Amino acid sequence: MTVIQTEGITYYYEGAEKPSMDGVSITIRKGVKTVILGANGAGKSTLFYHFNGVVKPKEGVVKVMGEPVSYRRKGLRQLRSRVAVVLQNPDDQIFGQTVEADVGYGPRNMKLSEEEVKSRVEEALFQTGLGELRGKNTMQLSYGQRKRLALAGALAMKPEVLVMDEPTAGLDPQMALELMELAEQLHNRGTTIVISTHDVDLAYAWADEIHVLKRGKLIYSGSSEDFYRNPAEVHSTGVMQPSMFVMNENLSAMRGTDPSPYPRTESQLVSKMASGPKGRLTLVAVKSAADCNIERFADGTKTGVYGTAVRRLVRDAGIKTDFGFNGFESCIRECLAGRDSVLLCDEDCIGLAESKIRDLLAFGSDIKYTISGPDGSQRLS
Amino acid sequence: MTDYLFETENLTYSYSTRQPRPSLDSVNIRIRRGVRTAILGANGAGKSTLFYHFNGIFKPVSGTVKYAGKPLDYSRNALSELRNDISVVVQNPDEQIFSATVEEDIAFGPMSAGIDKEETERRIQDSLFKVGMEEYRSRPTIQLSYGQRKRVAFAGALAINPKVLVLDEPTAGLDPQMSQEVIELVEQLCVSGTTVIISTHDVDLAYAWADEIHVLREGNLIYSGEPESFFADYSAVASAGLVLPHTFSINNSVQGICGGRAEPYPRTNSQILCKMLPEGSRAGKIRMIPVTDSVPDSGDEGISSGIYGSVTRRLFKLAGREPDFHFNAIEYCLMEAIGGKDSVLYFDAPLKDRILEIIGRMEAFGRKIEVVM
Numbered sequence: 023m024t025v026i027q028t029e030g031i032t033y034y035y036e037g038a039e040k041p042s043m044d045g046v047s048i049t050i051r052k053g054v055k056t057v058i059l060g061a062n063g064a065g066k067s068t069l070f071y072h073f074n075g076v077v078k079p080k081e082g083v084v085k086v087m088g089e090p091v092s093y094r095r096k097g098l099r100q101l102r103s104r105v106a107v108v109l110q111n112p113d114d115q116i117f118g119q120t121v122e123a124d125v126g127y128g129p130r131n132m133k134l135s136e137e138e139v140k141s142r143v144e145e146a147l148f149q150t151g152l153g154e155l156r157g158k159n160t161m162q163l164s165y166g167q168r169k170r171l172a173l174a175g176a177l178a179m180k181p182e183v184l185v186m187d188e189p190t191a192g193l194d195p196q197m198a199l200e201l202m203e204l205a206e207q208l209h210n211r212g213t214t215i216v217i218s219t220h221d222v223d224l225a226y227a228w229a230d231e232i233h234v235l236k237r238g239k240l241i242y243s244g245s246s247e248d249f250y251r252n253p254a255e256v257h258s259t260g261v262m263q264p265s266m267f268v269m270n271e272n273l274s275a276m277r278g279t280d281p282s283p284y285p286r287t288e289s290q291l292v293s294k295m296a297s298g299p300k301g302r303l304t305l306v307a308v309k310s311a312a313d314c315n316i317e318r319f320a321d322g323t324k325t326g327v328y329g330t331a332v333r334r335l336v337r338d339a340g341i342k343t344d345f346g347f348n349g350f351e352s353c354i355r356e357c358l359a360g361r362d363s364v365l366l367c368d369e370d371c372i373g374l375a376e377s378k379i380r381d382l383l384a385f386g387s388d389i390k391y392t393i394s395g396p397d398g399s400q401r402l403s
Numbered sequence: 404m405t406d407y408l409f410e411t412e413n414l415t416y417s418y419s420t421r422q423p424r425p426s427l428d429s430v431n432i433r434i435r436r437g438v439r440t441a442i443l444g445a446n447g448a449g450k451s452t453l454f455y456h457f458n459g460i461f462k463p464v465s466g467t468v469k470y471a472g473k474p475l476d477y478s479r480n481a482l483s484e485l486r487n488d489i490s491v492v493v494q495n496p497d498e499q500i501f502s503a504t505v506e507e508d509i510a511f512g513p514m515s516a517g518i519d520k521e522e523t524e525r526r527i528q529d530s531l532f533k534v535g536m537e538e539y540r541s542r543p544t545i546q547l548s549y550g551q552r553k554r555v556a557f558a559g560a561l562a563i564n565p566k567v568l569v570l571d572e573p574t575a576g577l578d579p580q581m582s583q584e585v586i587e588l589v590e591q592l593c594v595s596g597t598t599v600i601i602s603t604h605d606v607d608l609a610y611a612w613a614d615e616i617h618v619l620r621e622g623n624l625i626y627s628g629e630p631e632s633f634f635a636d637y638s639a640v641a642s643a644g645l646v647l648p649h650t651f652s653i654n655n656s657v658q659g660i661c662g663g664r665a666e667p668y669p670r671t672n673s674q675i676l677c678k679m680l681p682e683g684s685r686a687g688k689i690r691m692i693p694v695t696d697s698v699p700d701s702g703d704e705g706i707s708s709g710i711y712g713s714v715t716r717r718l719f720k721l722a723g724r725e726p727d728f729h730f731n732a733i734e735y736c737l738m739e740a741i742g743g744k745d746s747v748l749y750f751d752a753p754l755k756d757r758i759l760e761i762i763g764r765m766e767a768f769g770r771k772i773e774v775v776m
Contacts, residue, residue, distance in 0.1 A: 060578075061550075061578040061580065061581075062548055062549060062550035062551075062576075062577065062578045062581065063548045063550065110576075164446060164447050165446060166446040166447070188576070191575060191576055192446075192494075192572075192575055192576070192604075193446065193604070194444075194445040194446045194604050194644045194645070195604055195606060195644070195645055195646040196445065196641075196644045196645070196646060197445075197446065197644075198604075199646065220576070220577065220578050220579055220582075222579055223607075223649075253727065254725075257580075257729055260578045260579065260580045260581070261578070261579050261580070262579035262580060262583065262730060262731070265607070265649060265672060268672060268738070269672050269675070269676065272672070272673075272676050272738045272741070272742055273676060273679070275742040276676060276679070276680060276681070276684070276741065276742050276743075277681070288649060288652060288653055288656070289656075291653065292653055292656040292657060292660070295653075295657050295679060296656075296657045296660040296661045297660065298660040298661065344637075344638075345641075346641060347641075347646075348646065355652070355656050355659075358656060358659070358660055359656065359659030359660055360659075360660070
């Protein structure tokens with residue numbers, strides 16, 4: 023199913039010599055993790071402004087959920103409750119005086135009940151870890167906090183499509199990982215996520231489908247590998263091949279083996295490189311701090327967290343874990359080295375973890391795992 | 404005696420008296436001359452605040468900052484002299500670009516340093532060339548894109564011919580190829596004797612590039628030294644808001660599975676792959692062709708070619724020659740070599756020793772790569 027579709031859209035900014043958007047027909051599919059790539063100035067942000075109707079194409083049509091966008095006030099208000107765009111620079115997006123007021127701005131504009139507004143604000147603040155800053159003046163926030171606030175504002179709209187322009191730019195590595203984990207959870211709950219990024223490694227690890235823009239034109243839509251396999255085309259778009267892709271290509275050439283399957287994560291690459299006895303992974307579905315009694319595991323067993331809620335919970339309860347971020351990959355690293363590990367998960371991350379473990383099979387690693395439910399139940403793989 | 408460029412003693416700084424903790428808290432940092440230095444830390448750790456002390460924009464609330472062995476003198480004359488030596492390029496170019504046009508903006512530094520018109524003109528040309536913005540010389544600065552403004556700010560710093568170049572997040576917001584160009588330019592500056600200090604969130608970049616890292620956490624300096632000893636302490640890495648570089652982590656994982664030694668630590672993909680090469684496989688050669696003022700005739704039929712250095716890059720562009728590896732070419736040529744294939748590398752002549760050094764490092768990872776000049 024298609025969520026956003028443009029048909030031959032063309033746009034030029036006032037006084038510009040060349041169009042910023044030149045006959046672009048792009049299809050964003052529902053539930054497909056989508057990344058838009060391209061050099062600075064290729065038209066990524068301009069495209070995003072078309073998605074939420076901030077910009078009206080000079081030619082062509084933008085359709086959302088099959089319907090052409092209506093640029094009347096009411097139509098736009100409706101559109102923006104379905105498609106939320108988080109801009110690269112948070113200052114372009116933050117208007118409220120306090121954190122709380124800013125997050126509530128969108129939902130209030132939608133004329134939702136005050137009760138509903140409050141509950142959405144709470145949830146968005148929780149997801150972005152801004153709960154403690156709710157009363158703070160937005161002018162006093164750091165860059166990373168403003169960036170999270172802009173995201174919270176979008177989340178409060180409960181959009182069907184969440185579009186993020188360079189969401190990790192300027193964030194430190196842990197914050198970037200946290201954000202991508204949240205994106206993964208939102209995706210898992212049914213939100214279609216579209217991001218633009220200059221970080222090709224991140225894009226490669228995350229995207230199901232990429233679209234590449236070059237000087238306002240869409241020149242590629244499809245799988246990452248088919249694009250990166252063509253170095254001349256990659257070069258012409260200002261992009262570089264992801265490190266993981268290059269490593270795998272060369273590793274395969276060195277060994278004279280087929281490059282497929284293509285590893286996109288470190289654990290997948292390492293699985294291809296080396297193999298040994300594996301440790302067991304215990305996935306703990308966490309609902310409350312009581313589920314985190316990690317003392318029951320053997321001394322020295324490393325623990326990680328996976329999910330927005332469990333991370334908050336572990337922090338608030340002062341529970342010490344070894345991998346507070348990038349928990350899945352870190353725990354798998356332990357298992358690959360032959361050591362057991364424990365991953366404390368949001369309930370909805372259990373399924374995600376299972377499917378990632380299954381993905382590893384193709385790379386030669388069969389990780390056995392146990393799911394430990396909040397009711398104390400145990401299930402072995 | 405080690406030649407310290409900067410030394411701070413108990414440097415403490417707060418933006419306001421109401422801060423719960425100072426932005427820099429008794430920091431004793433020593434930056435060595437000629438050493439590729441990266442400053443790491445989470446958002447808010449104090450990296451930018453530290454940089455503003457290097458060029459005297461900020462004066463410590465307590466403690467001292469020494470440059471080349473002498474405490475900074477905050478008088479107006481001394482500061483403008485200091486800023487002839489030290490250029491700080493801030494993360495956001497808008498905080499640094501003031502003039503109406505690109506050329507005026509770049510001329511600002513040299514002019515205020517009292518440099519004559521002719522020399523200033525030469526420097527404008529040179530620095531615009533280095534950042535690939537020659538065509539934008541007379542453009543109004545407000546018409547530039549973010550990446551272009553970032554490069555203009557960089558060019559402005561270069562025009563001073565600084566002895567020390569401090570770059571705050573130089574690649575943030577740039578597309579991948581522009582980032583590579585910036586890194587290559589930084590390499591050229593290092594080779595020509597400039598000391599370059601970089602702050603970055605990109606741990607992979609820092610690990611591949613830096614000889615020495617300094618790590619800040621909530622205003623405290625928690626580590627100074629070679630990167631490996633820091634990254635080996637995972638809880639310190641995590642508490643500093645950082646992650647492990649991919650090469651470090653992959654190397655550890657593979658060693659954890661197969662046994663064997665973690666050292667030598669690979670910092671690049673080619674070094675990791677080299678470590679994993681099967682016994683007895685044949686390595687390819689790298690032909691190195693120095694470029695000074697023209698693109699040599701191609702002698703590279705059938706093998707991949709790469710270019711390295713701004714002069715080579717420009718001459719190739721003018722000649723309409725398309726290499727296979729436009730960016731990160733040393734790394735690509737090394738990977739060709741360990742894959743058993745020959746390749747050719749065209750490079751700016753002054754970079755010869757540096758390239759040989761990088762190629763020579765492969766020997767520590769198990770394979771000597773043959774170079775043909």
